[in-house]
Amino acid sequence: MAELKDIGVAVLGFGTVGGGVVKTLAEKEALLLERLGLRLVLRGVADLDVESDRGVSVDRSLLTTDARALIEREDVDVVAELIGGTGAARELVLHALKLGKPVVTANKKLLAEHGPELHKVAAQYGAELLFEASVGGGIPIIKALREGLVANQINSMYGILNGTCNYILTRMEEEGLSFDEVLAAAQAAGYAEAEPSLDIDGHDTAHKAAVLAALAYGGSVPLDNIQVTGIRGMAAADITYAAKMGYRIKLLAIIRNCAEGVEVSVQPTLVERRHPLATVLGVYNAVLVHGDVVGTTLYYGRGAGRMATASAVVADLADAALNLRAGGHRRDLSAVPERAPVVFREPGGIVARHYVRFSMKDRPGTLAKVAAVLGAHGIGIDSVMQQEGPENAEYVPVLFVTSQASERAMAEALAEIEGLEDVIDQKPVRYRIENSA
Amino acid sequence: MAELKDIGVAVLGFGTVGGGVVKTLAEKEALLLERLGLRLVLRGVADLDVESDRGVSVDRSLLTTDARALIEREDVDVVAELIGGTGAARELVLHALKLGKPVVTANKKLLAEHGPELHKVAAQYGAELLFEASVGGGIPIIKALREGLVANQINSMYGILNGTCNYILTRMEEEGLSFDEVLAAAQAAGYAEAEPSLDIDGHDTAHKAAVLAALAYGGSVPLDNIQVTGIRGMAAADITYAAKMGYRIKLLAIIRNCAEGVEVSVQPTLVERRHPLATVLGVYNAVLVHGDVVGTTLYYGRGAGRMATASAVVADLADAALNLRAGGHRRDLSAVPERAPVVFREPGGIVARHYVRFSMKDRPGTLAKVAAVLGAHGIGIDSVMQQEGPENAEYVPVLFVTSQASERAMAEALAEIEGLEDVIDQKPVRYRIENSA
Incomplete structure (x- = not known):
């Protein structure tokens, strides 16, 4: 346990974030050794383009175009996927996990679209999947x-x-x-x-x-x-x-x-x-x-940027390295559990207050027509504010603040108002309102 | 490794925070089991007063006045110190650490005054000392x-x-x-x-x-x-x-x-x-x-309160339990390293901008005298604003915003201004200014 002092890191993707990770691993080697009691050692950086200058100094011998071979190297213990997208990134992450190697990724699209598959494979092969950098950049959320x-x-x-x-x-x-x-x-x-x-x-x-x-x-x-x-x-x-x-x-x-x-x-x-x-x-x-x-x-x-994101990726690499040293994960992957299926609410049912701006004909009775449609859909009105339009304008901006109403009711009511003759001349603008702190 | 499913917890101190921890462990047993893959089991609660109602239901058989005996029980794996102060709390924390049992504490005073001693004993006996709840209540800072x-x-x-x-x-x-x-x-x-x-x-x-x-x-x-x-x-x-x-x-x-x-x-x-x-x-x-x-x-x-603090204490208990299951700490205590001694700056040398309010005699020349003293101490003035005083008041409030100046220079200058005759009639009020975001 104590002898595993060096943890080999493979970086996949030498773009903005990959470059930041390479830079941070180099500059913070001593600090990380002091804090973690182990060394995070860069074994290689894989990218299709190993010629362009990334503004980061790295030994050319560490660059490779063969990501799979890099992942497979015996002295690579942890893999950082910083390629992005869901093509090569997905395949390479799965490849590493199937070799039992922990993967750190910043790839929110991959997680959003293939999260269950990745977590399942990770659990099956006893490899850890960490993704601090996928949300909020450097924030340890x-x-x-x-x-x-x-x-x-x-x-x-x-x-x-x-x-x-x-x-x-x-x-x-x-x-x-x-x-x-x-x-x-x-x-x-x-x-x-x-x-x-x-x-x-x-x-x-x-x-x-x-x-x-x-x-x-x-x-x-x-x-x-x-x-x-x-x-x-x-x-x-x-x-x-x-x-x-x-x-x-x-x-x-x-x-x-x-x-x-x-x-x-x-x-x-x-x-x-x-x-x-x-x-x-x-x-x-x-x-x-x-x-x-x-x-x-x-x-x-x-929430983004080379160094902020690198801070999060390196924190995940540190966690993965410490877990490897301890001989296993510390957190079960059940932190993302397959529980009794969670019901995700269909969007039409979402209830909120709304701000709506109509461009409304400046004529008595118009406002009453709009209010009547809202009322017919069960939408309460908290306030109405008519704004100054240009002088003699035929249509003026009128702002409504509604009480709690469902997405569906709002959409139906506004569609109906758009269909009224001689009431508004533009699509209404609608935004949600949140007061809760 | 997999069989150590139950982690025995001793809670020392059945006050506001102790009560919150007891409540949280009871209410969140299932959630924690799902997330951690182990059970945090309350073995006992020690307090000098085991009679008062704490607004938390707990089996009376779990209450004890003998904290040391509770700590020593074989089925107690982790100890939460929620007594406060530096008397009994210090002795009991040291006792637990010397038995190799991880300690979770919310006690900032104990850490501020005896931190080095506690960390040293923790390292010596291979026991972990966690203190999330000591700063910022429930915030995982x-x-x-x-x-x-x-x-x-x-x-x-x-x-x-x-x-x-x-x-x-x-x-x-x-x-x-x-x-x-x-x-x-x-x-x-x-x-x-x-x-x-x-x-x-x-x-x-x-x-x-x-x-x-x-x-x-x-x-x-x-x-x-x-x-x-x-x-x-x-x-x-x-x-x-x-x-x-x-x-x-x-x-x-x-x-x-x-x-x-x-x-x-x-x-x-x-x-x-x-x-x-x-x-x-x-x-x-x-x-x-x-x-x-x-x-x-x-x-x-x-930053405080029964449940927010309990959230942090239980998070530390979870970390300690996972580390015990893994057979050791995950983080070296060198996260609080004994490095080349850090120099803590003596307060007089601290440099900042300042807001100063003088109650100043409303007479030509007074302001110049004050400004001259500040200048003699090398203190630049960014702005001066005389405020309305009561009508015909002899002394009026005058606000100075200084440029960067040392604590020492500020203290000396203000003492000198206080000593001037017929210039101010109250001790000047001085606060720091921070613009950096």
Whole structure:
């Protein structure tokens, strides 16, 4: 037990995160040796491209294009999968697990789409699968949920999980800019991809929500059961109106254990200015966790980026190494248990308050027509605020705040209002409201 | 290894936290069995008083007044020390460790005053000492530092670590009440002790700061090297002035790794309204941690209370139990290493910006005299704001914001200003300012 001092690490993928891990392992070797009593030794880095400069110094002899051979080496004890995607990454993770080698991954898409398969193979071959870096970048949220809050049933989690979206929303609010202007600036600054849909349409957040939900409730979340709305094309006006009402708009992953099942959704949401998530600005991420014993806790940090993500990957490598030294896993994989199947709530049943902006004909009786449709669908109205339109405008913005109403009722009511003649001239804008802190 | 399914737990101290732990172990037995693959079985609860009703149902046969005998029982594997103080608690913790039994404690005072002794005995007898509940109640901050951020050198930590103080400051700001009014209300509501000095004079925060500093930097922090200023008697006026300037006043533990040594201090501090710690309100605690790899992270939750603290104690019991099953500790105690001795900075050398309020004679030339003394001590002035006093008042409030200045220079300059004739009529009020986020 004491002689296994060197733990051999294979890094798959020499991109941004892989480079950060290689750099951290090199720079922190002495610190990790002191803290862990063992050495994490890089045995090799596999990538299809072993020629490009990654801005990280690494002995060329460590680079290889043959990931499978690297995984199979006898002196490789732990594998870090930092390739991304669900093709080669999935195959290589399965290959390592089947050799009984623990795998550390930052790949939320892989976990969201193939989590049950991976966990099953891991259990079958007695290999550990760790994924701290898959949600919230450097924030140790997975460890907090699995270990720090082990005595808690999780009542709910509210997460700001995509730095690109939060950066865009923050700049739109602070500088009064349009969505398109800020997106272009974010792309220029490297905070957003040239093809930004994974981020701004909410899919990346949905993958992370699925990982969190599976961790808290077990089983696998059918991605179809996640209602996903992104921030693409959000109007600056709604951010301004929300601010006037004391709210900020955030793209939230919401995971809640309700009587009817576990709700998992991703939506732009108005949160009160005092809400702990309202002050999470720029590229930062945060997760608000309500446990039934501990009450409310929150975890905050950089949700992406080379070094923040590397911090989480190396922490997982350290855990895997210590477990190997101890001769087995410390946590059973039942931390992601296959329990009595958890029911994930179908999106239409999700109940919340809503902010709705209509562009409404400025004529007596119009508002009454809209209110009547909402009422007919059982949707209560908490407040109505007509906003100034341009002078002599035919249509003016009118803001409704509803009481609790189901997703289905809201969708049906708004569709009916859109069908009314001479009432509104644009599709209504609708966002969720969360007051709970 | 697989047969050790039951881990026997002894709880020492049947007070608020002890009762919460007993309750949690009973209510979460099935959940913990599912997540950990083992059962945490309560073997006994020791307290001098086994008659009072603690609001927790427990089999009377489990209660005992003989803590030592309970610790020594063969079927007790792990000991939770929830007595508090440094008398019996210290002796019993040492007794358990010397029997090789892991100890979980929530006792920050014990750790702050006797940490090195306890860690040494723990290492000597191969027993684990866990203390998640000693700082930040239910927040898994110790685990985050030891494990989640294992790859990081900690550059600094800023903590709101005392719920009583934060509750008082929050109500003073929100309701414009005086310190004495809010303290009395907090005492009536059970948020403050009848003898509140441990909280409001900053000593409880200092104990927690010492625990965090020892964890991050090793060694033991001489409590004399912690500059401690509490919030007793804080004037409502300063909270109002700070708010006008865009700040909130928080009692902060500040731990910083500077070139000259590690700074550890506890002081009322002005933080910008946008600062992540500014929105930590009421009885909540939070710790902002800057790691050299991960960047800024923050951990937030209830810093005290029966159930929040129990959540942390049970998480430690789970870790200890898993480690016992694995046949040893997972983390070397070198996570609190005895390294080359860390230098803790002497308080006079600590450098910061300051808010100073003078009650200054309203006469030409007075301000110049004050400014001259500050200048003579090398203290730059960033801004000066004279406030309205009562009509025809002889003395008016004047606020100074200084640039970076040492604690020593500030103390000397203010003493000199107090000695000037006919310039001020009250002791100047001075608080630190922190802008860094």
